[in-house]
Amino acid sequence: MKVLLTGGNGQLGRCFSDRTPIGWNVLATDAKTLDITDLIQVKNVVKSYRPNVIVNAAAYTAVDRAELEPELAALINETGPRNLALVANEVGARLVHISTDYVFDGEAGTPYIETAVTNPLNVYGKTKRDGEVAVKQIQPDALIIRTAWVFSEYGNNFVKTMLSLARQHNQVNVVSDQFGCPTYAGDIAQVIIELLISNTSGGVYHYCGDSSVSWSHFAKVIFSSAVQQGVLKYAPSVNDITTELYPTLAIRPKYSVLNCGKIEEKGIHLSKWRRQVAFIITSI
Numbered sequence: 440m441k442v443l444l445t446g447g448n449g450q451l452g453r454c455f456s457d458r459t460p461i462g463w464n465v466l467a468t469d470a471k472t473l474d475i476t477d478l479i480q481v482k483n484v485v486k487s488y489r490p491n492v493i494v495n496a497a498a499y500t501a502v503d504r505a506e507l508e509p510e511l512a513a514l515i516n517e518t519g520p521r522n523l524a525l526v527a528n529e530v531g532a533r534l535v536h537i538s539t540d541y542v543f544d545g546e547a548g549t550p551y552i553e554t555a556v557t558n559p560l561n562v563y564g565k566t567k568r569d570g571e572v573a574v575k576q577i578q579p580d581a582l583i584i585r586t587a588w589v590f591s592e593y594g595n596n597f598v599k600t601m602l603s604l605a606r607q608h609n610q611v612n613v614v615s616d617q618f619g620c621p622t623y624a625g626d627i628a629q630v631i632i633e634l635l636i637s638n639t640s641g642g643v644y645h646y647c648g649d650s651s652v653s654w655s656h657f658a659k660v661i662f663s664s665a666v667q668q669g670v671l672k673y674a675p676s677v678n679d680i681t682t683e684l685y686p687t688l689a690i691r692p693k694y695s696v697l698n699c700g701k702i703e704e705k706g707i708h709l710s711k712w713r714r715q716v717a718f719i720i721t722s723i
């Protein structure tokens with residue numbers, strides 16, 4: 440397998456590089472060495488490396504900031520994957536693209552399946568949805584993996600934010616009326632590898648953590664894990680608050696739980712996110 444990885448410094452990018460199987464060649468690029476919004480650069484890098492797979496871990500992921508920079512978010516989340524799909528076709532490479540639970544509006548009362556109607560509530564979700572559409576049009580056999588609430592030992596994420604708050608306060612307010620499935624980036628990386636090895640047919644797949652929680656419940660799991668692992672002496676108390684009491688620039692779906700039955704049928708196990716929180720918490 441000869442893989443070109445974009446966004447190699449992000450959470451997923453770094454986790455993917457850490458798990459490169461023996462015998463695979465992975466060229467990890469970052470925003471400086473391969474800006475996915477620059478079609479000429481994409482062409483030059485892809486055509487000189489000639490991968491048989493391109494894994495797009497690059498994205499504009501600042502959900503609130505995207506409301507202020509919609510053009511930049513669209514450039515990275517829609518034009519970028521479009522460029523990669525176009526050039527992947529030119530060299531016969533398969534594209535693996537990552538998308539988000541935020542393509543949904545959160546109004547469903549049951550977990551979303553892959554064919555559920557998308558209706559993003561914010562700029563980030565809309566640009567990610569547009570990226571999916573572009574990839575599907577240009578390379579129908581591309582693998583598009585929608586995931587959710589990503590955390591890891593790398594970059595910025597909710598686990599790190601909560602730990603940092605816990606070190607400064609003995610109580611924290613956390614939203615309790617938005618529900619989703621936390622997902623460890625290392626598990627997403629492993630799933631990409633497994634799907635490539637098994638040459639799984641293209642299309643959209645949902646992949647996320649094995650149980651859904653609210654942000655406040657997620658915070659409680661993080662704190663109790665941190666205390667158990669000796670990372671925190673005491674868990675701060677968590678005050679459940681409503682979304683209305685924590686206004687943000689971007690509107691977020693209230694319920695973005697993904698149904699992962701389609702990928703589970705391929706023999707893929709969902710992210711055991713509680714165990715992964717415990718595993719990474721000592722290293723962050």
Ligand SMILES: NC(=O)c1ccc[n+]([C@@H]2O[C@H](COP(=O)([O-])OP(=O)(O)OC[C@H]3O[C@@H](n4cnc5c(N)ncnc54)[C@H](OP(=O)(O)O)[C@@H]3O)[C@@H](O)[C@H]2O)c1
Binds near residue numbers: 451473498537539
């Ligand atoms: N994080 C989540 O909670 C979450 C939830 C659902 C889905 N996802 C999706 O999962 C995927 C991986 O997310 P992540 O959390 O690993 O993201 P991340 O940590 O924010 O990493 C994204 C990477 O993309 C790079 N990048 C930005 N613009 C670029 C450009 N023009 N060309 C090349 N690289 C560029 C960034 O580099 P710089 O840092 O230098 O800008 C960064 O290293 C994304 O598709 C994301 O939409 C994430």
